[in-house]
Amino acid sequence: MRSRTRTAVIVALSAAACATALAVPAQAASSPAGSPALKWHACTAEGSAPGSECATLPVPLDYSKPSGPTVDIAVSRLRSDRPHARRGALLLISGGPGGSGVRDLARDGEKVRKATKGAYDIVSLDPRGVGGSTAIDCGIDEDDRQMLNFRAWPRPDGDISDGVARSRRVAEACARNGGDVLRSLTTRNQARDTDRFREALGEKKLSAVGVSYGTYVGAVYAQMFPERTDRWVLDSSADPDPARVAHGWLNNMSGGADDAFPDFARWAADPARGKDRLAERAEDVRPMFLALAAELDRKPRTFKDTGHAFTGNVLRQVLQMSLYGKERYPTVAGLIQAARSGGDGPVTAPDPFPEPLSQRDAAVFAGIVCNDVAWPRDPAAYRRDVAVDRVRHPLTGGMPASITPCAFWKDAHAEKATRITDRGPSNILMVQNLRDPSTPHRGALKMREALGDRARLVSVDAGGHGVWLDSGNACSDRVVSEFLVTGERPARDTVCRAGH
Known part of the structure; x- marks a missing residue:
């Protein structure tokens, strides 16, 4: 379910600085109240999933100035086709940095809706600067x-x-x-924008599947807003070391190849x-x-x-x-x-x-x-x-x-990057190929270590980048889908063998 050629190009480019756990002030971590109502309309972009809806969400350019200038975030959703089974919204977090969540939903939304048996409205967004969101140059x-x-x-x-x-x-x-919009491009701001989206959707919590760089966005969101996470999947994670982040991700690609x-x-x-x-x-x-x-x-x-x-x-x-x-x-x-x-x-x-x-x-x-990060x-x-x-x-x-x-x-780095910790609900499922060329398995072990008992890790005896609904491994597909539908995770870290 990874973004295909274009996102692979972006990911291939890659992909915080505090030495102790970062305590997020309540004001900084919370989304300001009063997100505007979304005005949904049929998505018209080429390749849009039948029945998918699109909208525009204005968010603060600078969250320390919530009443100041705004930027537009393009958002989309594919409603559950089984309303009686619906339990919430499932967010697809794209890779990159620079991947389009709206395009991911257009391509994969129907497949995800089927795999999760209509348990969710499938939703996504284009991060600042990407796709239909406010552009930068x-x-x-x-x-x-x-x-x-x-x-x-x-x-x-x-x-x-x-x-x-x-x-x-x-x-x-x-x-x-680049101006102020370029300076506002951070993972923490993407997490804040995501929480504004959750609020505009009227959801108390979100479930999510983050892929590649999207796993870092997902981990940062879960650290900043732990009480607002429901069932959380990190697919193809990298080392979240806050002193290195993307610098370390790029370095690790040598061994990954x-x-x-x-x-x-x-x-x-x-x-x-x-x-x-x-x-x-x-x-x-x-x-x-x-x-x-x-x-x-x-x-x-x-x-x-x-x-x-x-x-x-x-x-x-x-x-x-x-x-x-x-x-x-x-x-x-x-x-x-x-x-x-x-x-x-x-x-x-x-x-x-x-x-x-x-x-x-x-x-x-x-x-x-x-x-x-510096x-x-x-x-x-x-x-x-x-x-x-x-x-x-x-x-x-x-x-x-x-x-x-x-x-x-x-x-750069006017705000320290987030340190991922084991403080938060135990509701995260990680899934990772053993031979990933972009986010090597050893980096995922660092994410697993940081999350502690919050997470379980399913390692897959396979190469390639991206696992769920993408690698062809029936075992990992089943484990992820069952977790999203039922909430059940493996009791401990496990391995899915090739061909299973």
Whole structure:
């Protein structure tokens, strides 16, 4: 049930600073009374689920000034088709940062409603800056929004000078052009906006399913508003360490790619693939891939359709994204086949990144990950980290340790990030693949540790990113769906085996 290609791009970009548990003042944690009534109308966007409704919710730009300027939040819902079974509202919290909850509901709402047997109205929202909500724009140059540049992939020799210069330009553009809306983009404000939505829905409590970055939003909401949570699912969690947050998430992707690659290698060497088989043995796939990426580092080719360079980093980037799910393996396999054929001429495989990131996607991602927590400032520290990371984890070429605009961010982290603790109701179910390329299982164990007896963890013997209604594991699908319908969780942490 994860957001598909677009959210994978955003998540692939990634993704607080107090040393003791943060006590949230009652005024800061509570939603101001008087949320306006929602004026629902039929959703008209392409792909909207039949019967889904949309509305706009104004929320304070700055929650410390509740009577001040507002921003608009786009919201949607799909009502229960079994009113006698309805028990509340189930919030879908999108990944990213930058994923659209309204689009998630349009794509997955009917599937979720069926899995939960009509127990809920399925609801969601577009965070600030996203989709139908108030837009933002940093005015970032087009070249700096190209995927391979925005992610600051090191050069083949590990040099990050280009990334340092680009990160500085992006941070300066956002400081000039982002304004107060950009400065308001934080996970804590998304949690507050969510609570305004709950209030406008007339619900005393919400149930929720947060996916990827959405698990952090969900955990922060549960920490800020524990009494307003009903049945809470965190699907594909990362380490919530408040001193690092998104910085740590990005760093962990190196090991995550290593965890997930063997699943791809077995698929690529499967005799059933026939002429499209990449190697005779699974253990041959990794050295083949690394050698091919190194060859493209030395002698880049071009894509016939766009004229863009086909470099080793393009191949590495596509691999990292393709590890999100088996349905994406053919993409990187096709690119490998194209690179291995045709001599030195242009490749006919489609350019995987023909267009730059949109201004909105770039600004939202940078705003949230840079506003939430302070990142290291010294470019020399990133150079040292890249040098180590690219040796330990050559599949990702040092990118997860590289510099980002957050190193040069201005006006950041005016509010300390939330420390997730074991204080709150025991109503959280975590579900996590053992071989997740984006949010590795070891990071989820940190979330599990932080939540203590509030949570139970279901680990799934599978690769890929995203579990419930997405990985094809009947065991995990059943456990999550039963929890949402009946409230019953496993008595202790458990494992769902492959094929069950």
